[in-house]
Amino acid sequence: MARINTNYQKLKSSYLFSEIARRVREFTAAHPDAPVIRLGIGDVTLPLAPAIIEAMHAAVDEMGDASTFRGYGPETGYSFLTETVAAHDYGARGVRIEPDEIFVSDGAKCDTGNIQEIFSGESVVCLMDPVYPAYVDGNVMAGRSGPAGDDGRYAGFVYLPCTAENDFTPALPTARVDLIYLCYPNNPTGAVITRTALQRWVDYARAHEAIILFDAAYEAYIQDPDLPHSIFEIEGARECAVEFRSFSKTAGFTGTRCAFTVVPKDLMGRDAEDQPVSLHSLWFRRQSTKFNGVSYPIQKAAAAAYTDAGRQQIGDAVRYYMNNARIIREGLTAAGLTVYGGLHAPYLWVRTPGGLSSWEFFDKLLHEANVVGTPGSGFGPSGEGYFRLTAFGSREQTEAAVERIRTRLAL
Secondary structure (H helix, E strand, O other): OOOOOHHHHHOOOOOHHHHHHHHHHHHHHHOOOOOOEEOOOOOOOOOOOHHHHHHHHHHHHHHOOOOOOOOOOOOOOOHHHHHHHHHHHHHHHOOOOOHHHEEEEOOHHHHHHHHHHHOOOOOOEEEEEOOOHHHHHHHHHOOOOOOEOOOOOEOOOEEEEOOHHHOOOOOOOOOOOOEEEEEOOOOOOOOOOOHHHHHHHHHHHHHHOOEEEEEOOOHHHOOOOOOOOOHHHOOOHHHOEEEEEEOHHHHOOOOOOOEEEEOOOOOEEEOOOOOEEEHHHHHHHHHHHHOOOOOHHHHHHHHHOOOHHHHHHHHHHHHHHHHHHHHHHHHHHHOOOOEEEOOOOOEEEEEOHHHOOHHHHHHHHHHHHOEEOEEHHHHOHHHOOEEEEEOOOOHHHHHHHHHHHHHHOOO
C-alpha cells in the first residue's frame, strides 16, 4: 500500500472556510426559511465589466476560427498581457519590472501556496498573525513545521502578532527566518503599510538574506496616494522580494481565474554549496513543468482590464465595494462595535463584544441576525477576539446585514 505524506496529518481538522460552510449548511437545514446574508468569504458579487466580457467574447470567436485558433500558449503568459501589466502596474508608478519577470497564473492563492516548492524544506517560515490560512497550510504540507500546539500555532514557524495594541503592524523577527509572508492591504485585518515601514522590512530581508513573499492582491483598494501599491516601489526590493497580484478582487475574476507573480531576475537564493541561484529560473522551471498556462480567452479578458473603458469600469466596481465597506464600518460603529479596516481594503476587522470568542460571535451572528462572517481565530491565535466581514456583498445585502446586526443582535 502506498504511504501518504504524513505532513497532511499535521493539518488542523478542518480548513477555515470548510468549517464555516458546514455550520451554515446545518443552520439552513434547520431553518430553511431564514434569509442568510453571506459576508464571510471574500467572493465578489458584481458581474464582469462590459469591456472584459467583450474581449472574452472576441477571443472565444478567435478560438473558433482555424486561422486564429491557439493551442498551448506560453506557460508564463502571452506577451500582450505581461507587457501590459509591466507598463500599467509598474512602469506607470516608476517601477522597473520586465515582462519576462511576470508569470501569469490561475490565482494568487495557487502561487502563494506553490512558491514554497522552490525553497529548501529546512527554510524557516515567518508569518503575520493573524494570517491568510493558505500560507500556513502550504508550508505544513511541505514539512516545514511540527504539529500545531493548543494555541493553534505550528511548531517551527515564527509568528508575528498583529493586534490593535500594535496597530496591526508586526515587529521585525528576532529569530533567524528565511521566508517572510507579508500581505498588504492585509487580509484579514484590512491594515495597510507605509513606505517607511515597508522599507524596514526590505532592509531587514537584505541584511539577513531572507525572501519576502509579498501578497498585494488588494492593492487596487488603496485610497491614499502616499501608500505603496507594490513592494517594488521600495528601494532594494528587487533583491529580496516576490510579489503576488490577482485579478480576482480587482476585476471580478474569482470564478474566471487569472493572476500573476513577479519574480525579479536580481533575486537569488543559495544552494547546498552556498552558491547563488536565480529564483526566477527556478520558478520558471517549476511553472513550465507543472502548469500549462492560463487560457487565451481569459488572458485577453485580463488585458482588457487595462483599457480606458476597462479601467473606468473596474474602478467603478472598486468604489462600489469600498462604499459597502463604509456602510459596514459606520453602521457597526454606531451600533457600539469597535471596527478596524475598511478604509484601504474590502475587509472589516471587528472586535467581538462582551468577551465572546470568535466562534461564539460567529454563531451568535448567524443565529440572531442570519449574517455570516469569518471568525478571527481561524486566521491565527492573534485573531481570537476579532471577526472579519467583507464588503463584497451587494449594496442591498450590505445594508440589510448592518440593519439586522443593529436591531437584532443582543450586544
